Amino acid sequence: MSYEERRIWAYAAVAAVVPAVYVVIMLGRLADAGAAEVSYVRPLLVAVAAGIVVNFLAGMLIGTPDRRDERDVGIFRYGTQAGYFVLAAGAAGALALTLAEAAHFWIANALYLAFILDALTSSAVKIVAYRRGF
Amino acid sequence: MGKPTRITNTIRHLRFVRGEMTQADLASRIGVTRQTVIAIEQGRYSPSLEVAFQIARVFGVPLEEVFQYPDDQP
Numbered sequence: 615m616s617y618e619e620r621r622i623w624a625y626a627a628v629a630a631v632v633p634a635v636y637v638v639i640m641l642g643r644l645a646d647a648g649a650a651e652v653s654y655v656r657p658l659l660v661a662v663a664a665g666i667v668v669n670f671l672a673g674m675l676i677g678t679p680d681r682r683d684e685r686d687v688g689i690f691r692y693g694t695q696a697g698y699f700v701l702a703a704g705a706a707g708a709l710a711l712t713l714a715e716a717a718h719f720w721i722a723n724a725l726y727l728a729f730i731l732d733a734l735t736s737s738a739v740k741i742v743a744y745r746r747g748f
Numbered sequence: 749m750g751k752p753t754r755i756t757n758t759i760r761h762l763r764f765v766r767g768e769m770t771q772a773d774l775a776s777r778i779g780v781t782r783q784t785v786i787a788i789e790q791g792r793y794s795p796s797l798e799v800a801f802q803i804a805r806v807f808g809v810p811l812e813e814v815f816q817y818p819d820d821q822p
Contacts, residue, residue: 616783683780685793744783747753747792 617680618690619744624672626737628665633730636661640723650717658722689743697736704728753794756816760789762807778802 636657643652708724763769771789775782778799787793788803795803804811 616781619783680781681779683784684796684799685780685784685787747787 616686616744617677618682618686619741620676621673621679622693622737622740622744624676625669626734626741628669628672629730629733629737632661632665632668633726636726649719652719654719654722658726662726685748689740689748692743692748693736693740696739697732700735701728701732704731753791754818755794756791756818757788757814758816759785759803759814762809762814766807774803774806777806 639657640652640654643654643657647653704724705728708721708728711721711724759774763771763774771785772782775785778785779802780795780799784793784795788795800811800815804814807814
């Protein structure tokens with residue numbers, strides 16, 4: 615498995631685990647308060663920061679970067695493009711929530727979910743491209 | 749989703765008749781990773797025209813001797 619592929623697996627793992635921890639924390643808080651009153655800003659910012667930092671550290675821990683060739687670049691573009699559509703759909707959902715005057719909690723979390731789904735989708739597409747062909 | 753290529757190749761055979769040239773050696777000569785050479789050999793990746801010509805040049809044969817495309821329609 616090339617460095618690029620290992621990097622994508624690590625990216626996908628971080629994109630799955632960090633939000634999962636965040637969801638568990640928020641579900642606990644939502645049990646005590648409604649969406650309009652719940653304190654979500656700090657955990658959300660910590661989750662975003664943790665995702666960036668852990669992803670950076672994972673990149674260093676999995677080894678030395680190999681040479682990136684045309685296949686790596688093509689697969690990266692292909693996966694990123696697939697994720698873009700998911701991100702755009704999520705942004706549209708957040709816009710709809712804003713127009714519906716939903717609580718900030720739902721709008722912020724809809725955007726966070728869009729970024730997470732973007733990361734997971736683009737990672738999955740890239741992994742499949744590496745494994746099955748591109 | 750990208751479809752694996754219909755292009756076939758004889759890289760494995762050409763490496764064999766060139767004294768078992770390794771995939772890593774071929775990769776370093778054409779400037780790609782060994783994983784990309786493996787993917788090309790197994791028909792999981794269709795290289796750019798430039799890389800295809802580089803592979804043919806390494807083996808000293810015409811492009812058509814390295815890569816083939818089936819006549820029948822998909």
